[in-house]
Amino acid sequence: MGTLAGRTALVTGGSRGIGRGIAERLGREGALVxxxxxxNREAAEQTVxxxxxxxxxxxxxxxxxGLPGDAQALWAAFDAALAEHGEGATGVDILVNNAGINxxxxxxxxxxxxxxxxFAVNVKAPFFIIREGLDRLRDGGRIINISSGVTRIAFPSITAYAMxxxxxxxxxxxxxxxLGARGITVNAVNPGIVxxxxxxxxxxxxxxAQVSAYSVFGRVGEAADIADVVAFVASDDARWVTGQTLDATGGSMLGV
Structure with missing residues (x-):
């Protein structure tokens, strides 16, 4: 039995990249994802x-x-698919706001x-996805926002994204x-270059080679590096961690 057996997770942008790595990792831990x-429906079905x-x-x-009514549309799709595939499951335990654009x-x-x-995709959408999902999110649940190391490291070439x-x-x-009174933890995981x-x-x-040198480990990140951190935050082991931004940049630009 995985650490997340019996729990239901929703990963936005879970069909590609970091989101796919997260979805696969939570699935291996036993969550219904x-x-x-x-x-890109094809990519999502491949991840499934x-x-x-x-x-x-x-x-x-x-x-x-990023469109009007996007949060309601997402949760309507979730409710319908959960009724079909959830084997009696209701609600959600783990919400990962990963979808974003540059x-x-x-x-x-x-x-x-x-x-x-x-801002519509990266800020407004997760805000209202959380708002519309609060009645579905079970007490003791997890909200995990995928942020970025650019909140710590200045990259003027992507100013709006960093904001x-x-x-x-x-x-x-x-x-x-x-949400602490409900036992719900809320944390951000901040990747570097992946x-x-x-x-x-x-x-x-x-x-x-140039960007690998940003990290103290001398390489760029892999999706699994981020997914493993998310899996920890989603687990019971992280029950006493909330309101935090977990730097997952591989120690990028520490000496600057």
Whole structure:
């Protein structure tokens, strides 16, 4: 029996990259995992197949984030799929707000439309997903927000993106205070540079070597590095940890 047996998890953006790594890891720990996708159903179904092939339980749900009514649409899809695949399960124990988009550009290069879009997906969506999900989230549950090391390390080339992650860190802190009476922990996990298909530029050996040097370990992160931290935060072992931002950058830029 895994550490999360009998629990239900929802991972937004769970079809690719870090989200997929998290979904697969929670599945191996015994959780029933709802793998959310925005548009790539095929990728989500593939993640579900991997979890099931590994002995876990999972199902896919789709809802495009960053649009009016996105949180309601996501939870409606979750409720319907859980009724079909949940084997009598109701509600959710672990909510991982992982879905997000980037917004490249220094402040003078970011358009108002770019700004609105990145905040809609990265800040507004998780805020209302949590709000609409509070009645489904069981006491003693876990909310885990995937933030970023850019809240600690200055990267002017992604200023708007960094601002959204700073907002997530603040949301984490305030919700931990608000939901503590229900035994719900709220934490953020802040990755650094991670080798996933959404960072194809890491295929350039020279660039990869340069960014690998950011970490004290001399490499870029892997999805499993982040997923393992999330699995800990989701477990009973982390019951006394809340309102925290867990740096999962591999010690990036510590000497700067």
């Amino acid at each position: 709802a793998v959310h996708y925005g548009s 197949k991997v979890i099931r092939a590994d002995g876990g339980r999972a199902f896919a749900i789709g809802a495009e984030l 917004a490249h550009g220094r402040i003078h290069e970011v358009t108002e439309a770019d700004y609105d879009r990145v 959204t992650k700073g907002a997530l860190d603040t949301l984490t802190l305030t919700l931990a205070q608000d 080798a996933t298909d959404i960072n194809p530029w890491l295929a350039d050996a020279e660039v990869r």
